Amino acid sequence: MKENNLINRELEKQSRGWSSRSYVYGAVSSFLSTFVTFPIYKTIFRQQIHVFVMREAIRQFQQEGLRHFYRGLLPPLVAKTVQGTLLFGTYDTLLRFVSANHSGPYKLRDRWKAGFMSGSLEAVVLSPFERIQNIMQDGRKNVRFPDIHSILRYFNSCGFKEGLAEGYFRGFSPVLLRNGVGSALYFSFKDPIRDCLSGKGLPSWLPPLVSGSVNGTVTCLLLYPLSVLIANMQSQVGQETLSIGESMKSIWESRGKKVSLIYRGGSLVILRSCVTWGLTTAIHDFLQGNTGRKQE
Template sequence: MFKPAEMNEKKIDTRKSTCGDYLNWREFACGWGAAFINVTITYPVNKIIFRQMLHGVRTTDAFFQLKNEGISYLYRGMLPPLCQKTLSLSLMFGVYEEVRKPLCENGVNPYIAKALGALLSGTTEAILMPFERIQTLMADSTYHKKFRNTFHAFRFVKGYGVGEYYRGLVPILFRNGPSNVGFFIIREEMQEKLPKYETELLRTTTEFLCGALIGVFLSSLFYPLNVLKVQMQSKIGGPYENPLQVLGNIYRERGCRISKMYYGVGTNCFRAMLSWGVMNTAYEHIKDHIY
């Protein structure tokens, strides 16, 4: 059965009224909680994808790499993405709403307001790039014996200057902003078009599928930027590279075949489906309890 439209509208209005004119900390909290649940579930799958991006190998080869390294290395390097993702999604949802809402209240076109809010939230997330940088190094088998733990890796990279934490910034900026725009606009369009179910199971399933479909689409669209980012961040020290030159090198190293730029995209789609499905579902359920 569907919920009456009046009930749904009343629920939305109640949520808005609790925020007042103050900083809506609830959106930041919902994003943080959703990311925590997401990372702890999807980290092993993400690590397989990372190996495929870095070495250009198939899913089975990446799986056996991790299997041969042993269970003790499986969750190695999870602290940086856990810190980065929880703060990142907190900023993503919080900054987006703090920018979008006042723009809409002042008569700005809703789609422009959403796009500006999403772009600014994506750019703000880049502040947390050092966590993503260390995650790349910790997941690379080249550095297994070099770094004792996450904090050791942070100290080691710091020896090359603060700028070393931000190696690979350009592809991250080109990924974060546009992907956030796509996520928020598509998500809200789907929420308006999809029916509202009153049973918990159907509602949860709809939320999961909504997040999963958006995640698969956007992660596949921006996959080459992640390949570029991983390649740039797998190095420590030396001159900062031109992203276009690095992209050209990857293309040539992989036999000048565009299809090889997408090694790992299948596993990435599975991870994105699981990750964004879990994230969207967790966000909506946390939001129901926190408002």
């Protein structure tokens, strides 16, 4: 474990220029973890939209059949791969840039700045993917939009300006806030938690797994109301666009003004976040550590 930390810290002290490895590591780790967590994610989405308990969401999947269960897999698979590429790659590049004026270990404020900027860039690129994904996973739209091409045709028929605003980038503001703050929190505490657990006689893969699981879970739970808001805003098609305040008020009232109903699906968020961010962080650090050993 100490050897892994020394390797990671040595990599931090190396050239602060652009490196393609971080982009590759992010892509591979996110791609692999997406396969494991897609069924969990889709169940959470149904709970966010319909305020279902878990067994009701599962019953709805059974009624729709296996063919529709994996409907909507391609957008998150592509989006998560691109997300990992951007998130880890641009974070590494931006971190080297914002900390270029001083040497030594990266400071908390530098990790926060780089994480927030990386998450914001990720939001700009991935918001259209999330928009399409949320429409496809809403069972009420299976007939109207049977596939991705039908959604794209509808967006393109709205005209360029209206298609961007009402189609691909509907609900963009809360996506920007969630991704920026979420990435800043994740990268600020990922390495400190991992380093704190290292050197305690644990297997080398366990500290990054626990770090990613704990950090990702806490971050997702804090920002979960924003995810509910985004899911409801982006799943709407052809309806009047409400402001963020109006959308929040509508969701709050539809949930009976109960926080427990806002967090419906929260138990699965814990499971999904533990698996997703734990695997992603462990795979990423494993690839990074192996590269460090080869360089030595």
